[in-house]
Amino acid sequence: MATMREVAERAGVSITTVSHVINQTRFVSDDLAKRVRDAIEQLNYQPDQRARSLRMGKSETIAMLVTDIVNPFFPAVVRGSEDCAREHSYSLILCNTDEDPSQEELYVSLMMERRVDGFLVAPSMRPEAALTTLVEREVPLVVLDRRCSFQVDQVYSDNERGAYEATRYLLGLGHTRIGAIVELEGLPTFDDRVRGWKRALEESGITVEAGWLRQAGLEVAGAAAAAAKLLGDPPGVTAIFTTNNLMTLGALEFLKESGLHCPDDVSLVGFDDPKWAESFNPAITSVAQEPYEMGYRGADLLIKRIEGDESPPKNVCLNCSLRIRESSKKCGVR
Numbered sequence: 001m002a003t004m005r006e007v008a009e010r011a012g013v014s015i016t017t018v019s020h021v022i023n024q025t026r027f028v029s030d031d032l033a034k035r036v037r038d039a040i041e042q043l044n045y046q047p048d049q050r051a052r053s054l055r056m057g058k059s060e061t062i063a064m065l066v067t068d069i070v071n072p073f074f075p076a077v078v079r080g081s082e083d084c085a086r087e088h089s090y091s092l093i094l095c096n097t098d099e100d101p102s103q104e105e106l107y108v109s110l111m112m113e114r115r116v117d118g119f120l121v122a123p124s125m126r127p128e129a130a131l132t133t134l135v136e137r138e139v140p141l142v143v144l145d146r147r148c149s150f151q152v153d154q155v156y157s158d159n160e161r162g163a164y165e166a167t168r169y170l171l172g173l174g175h176t177r178i179g180a181i182v183e184l185e186g187l188p189t190f191d192d193r194v195r196g197w198k199r200a201l202e203e204s205g206i207t208v209e210a211g212w213l214r215q216a217g218l219e220v221a222g223a224a225a226a227a228a229k230l231l232g233d234p235p236g237v238t239a240i241f242t243t244n245n246l247m248t249l250g251a252l253e254f255l256k257e258s259g260l261h262c263p264d265d266v267s268l269v270g271f272d273d274p275k276w277a278e279s280f281n282p283a284i285t286s287v288a289q290e291p292y293e294m295g296y297r298g299a300d301l302l303i304k305r306i307e308g309d310e311s312p313p314k315n316v317c318l319n320c321s322l323r324i325r326e327s328s329k330k331c332g333v334r
Contacts, residue, residue, distance in 0.1 A: 002043035010039035061091045062302060063111035064120040065104060065130075068218075069096045072245050072274035073291055074122070077144065080295025081120055088303050090117070099218060101126040108133055117306045120144055120298050125187060140305040142298045147188040147315075153305065155298045155316040159189055159271075162287040162320030163196030163241065166269045169285075169322060170239045171204050174331035175267060179212045179230035179237035181223050181247045193243045193271055212237065216247055223250020228258070231266060238266060238331050245272035248284060267328035282326035290318045 008015045013032055020026040021036040028036070039045070064081055066074045078094060085092045093116065095107040101124045108130045111119065118140030123131065127148065134141045135150050142153040170178050180197045182190045194213065201208055211234060214226035223242070227250060230237050242248040248270035255262055262268050262282060270277065273288035297316055 002045040004045070007036065007039045007043055007045050010043060011035040059115045059117055060089060061093060061114070061116045062118050062120060062299070062306075063093050063095060063107070063114075063116045065095045065097055065107055066122045067097050067099045067124055069094070072276070073272050073289070076291035077122070077295035077298075080292040080297075081299040082295075084296045084299035085303070090299075090303060092299075097124050099124050101129065104130045105133070112137075112139070118142075118302045120295075120302055122146065123148055125184065140302055142302040142305070144294055144298045145189060151313050153298075153301045153314050153316075155294050155301070155318065156189070157289045157294070157318050158320050159192035160196040160199070162271065162289070162322070163193040163243070164200045165196075165320070165322050166241055166271070166285075166287050167197045167200035169324070170241065170267060170269060170328060171200060171206075173239075173267065173328060175239040176204075176206055176331075177209075177212075177237045178239045178241060179214065180241045180243065181214050181216050181226045181230070181251060182243045183216055183218065183223075183247055185215055190243050197241050209234075216250060218246075220246055220250040220253060223247040224254040224257070225250075227251040227254040231258075231260070239328065240266060240268050242268070242270045245270060245274050245277075245286075248272070248277075248286070252280070262327050263329040267331070269322075269328055273323055277323075278325060280327075285325045285328045286323055288321050288323050290320075293318055 004015055004018050008018045013036060017028060017032060018036050020028050021033050062085060064078065066078065068074065082092050093111065097104040097107060104124045104127060119134055120142050122145040123143060131148060131150055135152065142155065144155050147154055147156050167178060178201065180194060182194055184190055198208055214229055216222035216226040223246060227240060230240055240251055242251055251268060260266060268284065270284050270286040273286040277284040277286050301314060
């Protein structure tokens with residue numbers, strides 16, 4: 001493996017000049033800089049990143065914590081962040097917390113020991129301990145997907161508006177008994193979606209009945225059980241709004257097992273719009289977020305903080321759009 005001394009000898013310059021070219025710590029003439037870069041390429045020289053990190057006080061690495069990498073929503077978020085990081089010559093370390101606050105705290109501790117430059121965090125159910133540690137130590141931080149009370153940069157979707165538009169669409173089809181399946185209550189993302197669902201119903205003069213909202217938990221099986229309860233008598237709903245793609249899968253699983261058909265027996269509108277939504281039969285009407293944009297914008301904000309941006313924290317609210325397909329139809333029409 002080539003050394004910096006060998007690069008300097010090949011380029012005919014001092015080791016100090018090679019260092020300044022690599023680290024961009026002092027002006028070097030175009031002619032000398034080109035000679036150094038040519039020597040680096042010819043010798044396939046690889047700088048010692050650990051030593052460089054210690055000298056510059058930066059690792060050029062960011063940690064990204066997500067709650068469930070199996071959830072089809074998150075790969076696109078991660079891809080957006082990774083693409084942005086790569087464009088700025090940063091590396092990204094991905095950590096999966098499994099919605100476990102203790103795991104979240106552990107990863108924060110481990111990543112701080114690795115001296116990462118900042119954190120992208122899609123928070124767990126109870127993120128206070130982990131986020132407090134980062135805020136108190138003034139570690140650059142951007143929160144993704146779920147809003148939080150900390151005064152930090154945040155990037156999230158307009159969840160209430162998306163759910164409101166989805167429910168208004170079902171109301172326009174003549175449905176007045178519209179149930180909802182939520183993964184977990186008490187989380188800003190899902191609470192906003194439930195709020196949008198409820199607001200659309202109440203604005204149409206419909207009183208939300210007990211049993212129309214079902215909490216499913218973290219598993220697809222829980223969503224299937226919730227769908228079974230919604231389609232029982234009572235409450236006997238004619239349409240279901242699911243608050244994320246895992247809840248949609250659970251509802252579809254129940255329909256398949258029970259011999260019911262969508263949209264003939266029940267209309268369905270989901271939240272999140274993974275690629276498989278249009279591949280189902282029927283294709284799923286769903287609220288589409290902008291997960292790639294969420295990840296990219298979050299990483300861009302974080303890197304700016306790492307590199308010295310001291311402007312007030314920013315809240316970036318991304319649009320949602322309803323994509324109408326075949327899983328919903330007029331009430332009473334077969």
